[in-house]
Amino acid sequence: MIHQFTKENIDTIGKVLGTKPKPLGNDVFRFEVKNEEEPRKLALEIHLGLDVNDEQMNMVSVYAYNTFLQLHNCTAFVASEMLQQVTFFGKSGEKTSGLIVEKTAGCSLYANVDHSILSGDFTQLPEDLMMCGIALSLTESMDDDFTF
Numbered sequence: 001m002i003h004q005f006t007k008e009n010i011d012t013i014g015k016v017l018g019t020k021p022k023p024l025g026n027d028v029f030r031f032e033v034k035n036e037e038e039p040r041k042l043a044l045e046i047h048l049g050l051d052v053n054d055e056q057m058n059m060v061s062v063y064a065y066n067t068f069l070q071l072h073n074c075t076a077f078v079a080s081e082m083l084q085q086v087t088f089f090g091k092s093g094e095k096t097s098g099l100i101v102e103k104t105a106g107c108s109l110y111a112n113v114d115h116s117i118l119s120g121d122f123t124q125l126p127e128d129l130m131m132c133g134i135a136l137s138l139t140e141s142m143d144d145d146f147t148f
Contacts, residue, residue, distance in 0.1 A: 005048050005058065009077070013086050016079040017044070018103050033105045040065075040105040046074075060088045060099055062107050069109050071099040087135070098136045110136055 010029050014021045021029040024045070031044040042064035049056045058074040073090040080086070084103035089096060094115040100108040110132045117125065122133035 005046065010046070012079045013044075013046075013077070016081055016084065016086055016103065017101065031101075033101065033103065035105040038104070042067075042101070042105045042107055044101050062099065062101060064105070064107060067107070069099060069107065071097055071109075089136075096136055100135060108135065 010021045014031055017031055017033050019031050019033055021031055024030055027048040027050075029046045029048075031046075032041065033044065034041040042062055045061045045063070047059040047061070050059055051057075057072060060071040060074050062069040071088050071090050073092065074088050075091050076089040078087045078089075085106075086101050088099045088101075090098075095112045096115065096118060097111045097113065098109070100106075100110075113132055113136055117129060117133050118136055120133070122130050122137070125133055
């Protein structure tokens with residue numbers, strides 16, 4: 001199910017990341033995130049309702065120094081003021097991918113994570129998988145009828 005982003009969703013993302021969204025046409029929003037304390041910056045773009053093989057899809061792209069990331073089929077997001085980050089999710093069957101963008105211009109990607117990692121006891125996972133389980137645990141509160 002494609003998420004239908006609203007103006008409020010876009011504004012909330014900008015608020016959490018400490019920047020204003022810049023519309024690029026009718027269906028693309030760009031956020032420029034800068035960390036003045038550490039010389040880091042990135043650009044986040046949200047492409048809404050892309051037509052791919054006659055189906056609508058959202059895509060989230062991150063541009064950073066020597067890095068380019070894309071999350072296709074963005075079906076949900078969580079904007080957390082407490083964590084100062086926005087986590088975008090894409091699901092395909094029993095696999096979840098998450099792209100996390102931080103207010104401090106940090107970014108993380110977890111791709112094709114099996115549902116069993118997210119629903120199990122993360123303390124029993126190897127250390128490298130534990131971070132993934134924690135980072136994407138927000139999906140556990142979402143069901144198939146999740147809306148924003």
